[in-house]
Amino acid sequence: MGEIVLKNVTKKFGSNTVIQNLNLTIKDGSFTVLVGPSGCGKTTLLRMIAGIGPQTSGTVCIDGKDISEVAPGDRGVAMVFQNYAIYPTMSVYENIEFGLKNNHIPKDKRRKLVDDACEKVGLQELKDRQPNALSGGQRQRVALARAIVKQPSVFLMDEPLSNLDAKLRVQMRVELIELHHKLKTTFVYVTHDQIEAMSMADTIVLMNEGKIMQMDSPRKLYRDPDNLFAARFIGSPAMNIRRFGNEEYVLGFRPEKGIISTQEPQGCYRTSGTVVAKEDLGSEIHYSVRDMYDDVSVIRSEEDDITVGEKVWIGAKPENIYLFGNDQLRIREDDPRYPDLCRQVLALQ
Amino acid sequence: MKKNTTNTEELETRHRGNWKEKIKPYLYIAPAFVGIGLFTIYPVIKVLIWSFQKVNQLDTSKTKWVGMKNYSYLLSNGAFQKTLLNTFIYTGATLAIIMTCALILAFWLNKSQGHLTMFTQGAAFMPHVISSVSIALVFSMMMNPSFGLFNKVLTAVGLPASPWLTSSSTAMPSVVGVASWKAIGYYCLIIIGALQSISASIYEAASLDNAGAGVTLRKITIPMISPQLFFVMITMTIGSFKVFDTVRLLTDGGPNNATSVLVYYIYKQVFWESNIGRACAAGIVLLVLVGVLTVIYFRLLSKRVHYQ
Numbered sequence: 117m118g119e120i121v122l123k124n125v126t127k128k129f130g131s132n133t134v135i136q137n138l139n140l141t142i143k144d145g146s147f148t149v150l151v152g153p154s155g156c157g158k159t160t161l162l163r164m165i166a167g168i169g170p171q172t173s174g175t176v177c178i179d180g181k182d183i184s185e186v187a188p189g190d191r192g193v194a195m196v197f198q199n200y201a202i203y204p205t206m207s208v209y210e211n212i213e214f215g216l217k218n219n220h221i222p223k224d225k226r227r228k229l230v231d232d233a234c235e236k237v238g239l240q241e242l243k244d245r246q247p248n249a250l251s252g253g254q255r256q257r258v259a260l261a262r263a264i265v266k267q268p269s270v271f272l273m274d275e276p277l278s279n280l281d282a283k284l285r286v287q288m289r290v291e292l293i294e295l296h297h298k299l300k301t302t303f304v305y306v307t308h309d310q311i312e313a314m315s316m317a318d319t320i321v322l323m324n325e326g327k328i329m330q331m332d333s334p335r336k337l338y339r340d341p342d343n344l345f346a347a348r349f350i351g352s353p354a355m356n357i358r359r360f361g362n363e364e365y366v367l368g369f370r371p372e373k374g375i376i377s378t379q380e381p382q383g384c385y386r387t388s389g390t391v392v393a394k395e396d397l398g399s400e401i402h403y404s405v406r407d408m409y410d411d412v413s414v415i416r417s418e419e420d421d422i423t424v425g426e427k428v429w430i431g432a433k434p435e436n437i438y439l440f441g442n443d444q445l446r447i448r449e450d451d452p453r454y455p456d457l458c459r460q461v462l463a464l465q
Numbered sequence: 466m467k468k469n470t471t472n473t474e475e476l477e478t479r480h481r482g483n484w485k486e487k488i489k490p491y492l493y494i495a496p497a498f499v500g501i502g503l504f505t506i507y508p509v510i511k512v513l514i515w516s517f518q519k520v521n522q523l524d525t526s527k528t529k530w531v532g533m534k535n536y537s538y539l540l541s542n543g544a545f546q547k548t549l550l551n552t553f554i555y556t557g558a559t560l561a562i563i564m565t566c567a568l569i570l571a572f573w574l575n576k577s578q579g580h581l582t583m584f585t586q587g588a589a590f591m592p593h594v595i596s597s598v599s600i601a602l603v604f605s606m607m608m609n610p611s612f613g614l615f616n617k618v619l620t621a622v623g624l625p626a627s628p629w630l631t632s633s634s635t636a637m638p639s640v641v642g643v644a645s646w647k648a649i650g651y652y653c654l655i656i657i658g659a660l661q662s663i664s665a666s667i668y669e670a671a672s673l674d675n676a677g678a679g680v681t682l683r684k685i686t687i688p689m690i691s692p693q694l695f696f697v698m699i700t701m702t703i704g705s706f707k708v709f710d711t712v713r714l715l716t717d718g719g720p721n722n723a724t725s726v727l728v729y730y731i732y733k734q735v736f737w738e739s740n741i742g743r744a745c746a747a748g749i750v751l752l753v754l755v756g757v758l759t760v761i762y763f764r765l766l767s768k769r770v771h772y773q
Contacts (some may be wrong), residue, residue, distance in 0.1 A: 138764070189675025201666035205688035205771040215674035262674075426533040 118178060118192075118269035118302035119144040120165055125174030127160050128327075134160050134287040136324040143319065144179075147296045148301045151313040152323035152349070156193055158306045158328075161323075162272050165304060166195050171412050178270060187216070190236070194263035195272040199279065200255045202247045202262075209243040212261045220265075233265035236295070253284045254394045277312065289315055314338065323345050344368070347448070353402065353413040355438070358387075360464055365447070366440040367461050369432035374414035376422065377429050385461045386431035387412070391424050405430050434458055469480035509752075512745045520699060525762035545747070547722050548730040555726055562645040563652055564694075564702060571656035586657070589650035597647070601714030604643045605630065614721070628702065630716050633723035638721035640724050644711050648704075654695050659693035691770045699762055708754050727751050 120142040127135040135157045137382035142148045149297040150158040158442045163169030164176055167188035170366040175184050183191050194215075203211050212233055216226045234240050237257040249254060256276060263271055273292075277285045293316055296303050307313055313320050315332045322329045322337065322345075330337055347368055357368040367385065375381050379386075389407030403414045405428060412430050422428060439457050447454055516535055521527040539545045546756035574586050592600065607614040616626040629639045663686065671681050687694070709728040712718060718725035718733070725733075727747060734744035 166669075166673060168672060187675075188669075188672045193673070195670070195673050197666045199664065199666055199668060201664065203685060205685070205691075207483035214676070218675040218677070218680060262670075265673075312734070327740075422570060 119180070120179075120270060120302065120304065121177040122161070122164070123175045123177070125161075125164060125171040125176065127157070127164065127169070128172045131374060133326070135171075135376075137323075138326070138328065140321065140328065140331070142302060142304060144302055145300055146319050147293070147305065147317055148312040148319045148321060149305045149307060149317035150321045150323060150339055151307055151310055154308060154328075156323040157326040158323050159274055160307075161276055162195075162304060162306050165270065166193055166272050167191050168195075183249070189215075191270075192268050193270040193272055194266045194268040195274065196256075196259045196263050196276045198275040200259040202255055202258050202278075203376075206247075207243070208245050208247070208250070208258050210241060211258055212265050215262065215266050227246070227265075229265050230261075233261040236264055236298070237261045239438050246279050252280055253330070256280060260295070264295075269301055271299075271301060272302045275304065276305075276306055278307075278309075285312075290317060311352065313399075314350065320350075322347075322349060341438065342446050343441045344446075347438055347440070347446075353415075356410075356412045358409055361457070361460055364442050364455060365460075366444075368438045368440065370412040371402070372415040373432055373436035374412070375429075375431040376405070376414045376416060376420075377431070378422070378426070380429050381431040383462070384431045384433045385464060386435055387464070388427065388429050391422060391426050391428055394422070394424050403428075434462065437461060484694045512748050516749045517744035518744075521659050522739065522741060531742065535587055536750075538743065539746055539750065544722055544725070545730060548725045548727055549750075551637065551722075551731070552706060552708075552726045553639060553723060555644075555671075555708060556642045556702055559644050559648070559705050560698070560701055561639065563648050564698070566645065566649045567652040567656055567697075570653045571660060574653070575657050575660040587665055591650065592647045593651040595647075597710040598714060599644065600647055601711065604639075605715060608639060624666075631720060633721045634721075636716050636720060636723045639713055640715055643706075643715060644708065647711075648701070652701065655693055656690065659690035663689050678719055688771045690768075692772055695762075695766055695770045698766075699759060702758055702762070703755050706751060706758075727754075 120140075122138060122140045123135050124139060125135060125274050126133065126137055138161070140161075150161060151156050160169060164171045164434050165178075167176075167183070167186065171184070174257075175182050177183065178191065178193070201215065205212065209230060212230045213226055216229060221229070230243075231240075234243060237260050239254070239261055240256050242250065242254060247258065250258065256279075259276065276292075277288050280288060289312065292303075292305075297381075303339075305313075305316060317334055319331065320334055320337050321331045329349075330342045334350075337346060338350050341350065344357070344366060348357070351370055353371050355368040356374065357366050359366055367386070373385075375384065380386060387407045387409075389405040389412065391403055392406050392411065393402075393404040395402040400415050400417045401419070403416070403422070405412045405414065407430065414430060439454065439461070441447050447457060473570060518530060519531045519534075520529050571583075571587060574582055574589075610616060610626065610628050611630055613629070615629065619626055628635055630636050665684060667689075668681065671685055676684065705726050708726055709732065712724050712726055712729045713732070716724040718729045728751070731744045731747045731751070734740045734747060
């Protein structure tokens with residue numbers, strides 16, 4: 117069990133307020149990813165849950181119990197740090213055992229628990245090694261084992277993959293997902309990498325400037341963003357946007373839903389420009405087209421004969437267009453302004 | 466077979482042509498080696514030779530070999546034995562006081578921040594910058610039994626006055642006190658440097674691992690600063706064995722040899738008794754003692770020192 121509830125939490129560093137009156141409920145057993153740009157308060161939030169950077173005001177509850185005043189070691193949480201925070205003077209075994217020892221668990225039980233944890237992350241052969249004789253990936257595993265061994269109700273992870281190379285990161289991503297399935301406990305994972313968030317989370321909490329911009333499943337967040345920030349942050353390349361209606365409204369469409377053609381497309385939003393870059397990634401081709409306003413990205417999965425420097429039309433079908441108001445909030449189909457704005461978009465050139 | 470001969474010849478020619486290349490590195494380091502030879506190795510050898518001689522400084526032709534006589538004199542001489550004992554007491558006491566105080570001060574200064582901390586850090590380091598002569602002058606005045614500040618304070622709070630540097634029972638503790646006061650700030654700074662190199666996340670991980678303050682200190686902090694502590698211990702021991710200025714300026718080895726230490730003894734042999742041979746023999750004893758102690762430290766402690 118490990119439902120986390122944050123009620124009206126505020127965090128100040130001196131006179132600087134990083135998070136103000138934030139409310140968040142993280143479901144028991146979920147893999148929740150806190151994602152957002154640097155300085156958005158996601159790590160601060162994680163540290164509040166861990167108790168190593170307590171909130172200035174508000175309460176943090178785990179399983180309905182207010183743990184605001186409980187010491188980090190007694191909260192039933194385990195954390196994996198960005199730099200792993202492995203104790204450099206202890207062997208792998210001692211590192212994993214340290215928490216158990218402090219909790220006065222008998223020696224034979226400790227040995228069994230450490231062995232189990234090592235087996236789960238594939239560290240059996242390295243138990244006697246010193247941390248300085250380990251690679252980045254192995255250190256990562258030690259940090260994981262150290263968390264697993266405590267059998268916590270909540271796992272907290274602060275950008276644990278950011279120090280690994282690209283290949284290892286993908287591999288560890290899969291292993292973490294598997295681990296979550298195996299352990300079935302609550303995972304709270306912080307990252308600034310939206311791809312990591314999309315691939316691992318069952319719930320994404322998107323944050324900006326200390327506020328939650330949207331909290332949803334990856335699919336919902338991607339297909340149905342609530343605001344312009346969510347629309348622009350999730351997805352790579354980012355959603356194409358253009359202001360219209362006296363700069364009052366914003367339209368957006370995802371690069372992979374864009375149309376690129378030498379002939380003017382009909383019945384949809386369209387604009388013309390020049391191809392400034394064509395990146396062939398094998399499975400897909402990324403085009404950058406410069407129209408009179410901005411650069412527009414379009415992704416196509418099939419080969420075509422459009423070349424750099426060519427004049428082309430860019431477009432998007434009405435059903436693939438997202439509309440946002442001046443307050444950056446989404447204007448959905450049920451909004452009274454929607455039909456009129458749609459007409460305006462189709463008439464744009 | 467023929468091919469083999471050609472190969473050997475080729476190699477030989479290459480070798481002959483290469484002698485310039487071979488000599489080059491030695492030429493590069495030659496100036497440094499000449500310096501070391503002239504100013505380090507030669508003096509040590511000279512001291513070693515003199516330690517077996519009765520040296521006549523005015524007429525070197527009258528210098529004669531006396532074998533182990535200088536050494537046997539020293540080892541049977543009461544004053545030298547007292548000197549040796551004093552040196553060990555001085556080293557042990559300063560080591561214990563400085564280590565403890567520097568550690569406590571460093572932990573405190575590392576934890577707190579702000580103007581007071583900055584001031585304390587500066588104030589603690591200040592004695593290291595002040596010359597020994599000034600320190601000795603100020604402390605001899607403050608420790609003066611009749612009009613010194615220390616006794617005034619002691620009598621003001623109702624405690625008996627102390628003779629400080631003028632009694633053989635209190636002279637050594639007084640000298641140790643002054644020497645420790647001078648050195649604490651410097652070693653404290655080294656330890657603060659070591660403490661600040663420990664990442665905050667290690668402590669956070671420890672608090673999540675439910676480690677109390679004692680366990681964190683024993684299992685994390687001390688092992689992680691052990692290389693610096695080891696370095697401090699060795700340099701401090703060597704420094705204490707070679708102490709001279711504090712003793713010379715505060716007590717002149719007195720009263721009644723109560724504060725006479727090895728280097729002060731050597732100084733006295735050279736400048737008061739003009740006995741170069743004996744002074745050199747005492748110098749060699751010092752060298753051997755420092756060497757033996759360093760080896761013992763390495764043997765005993767190197768396993769407990771964690772280099773990362």
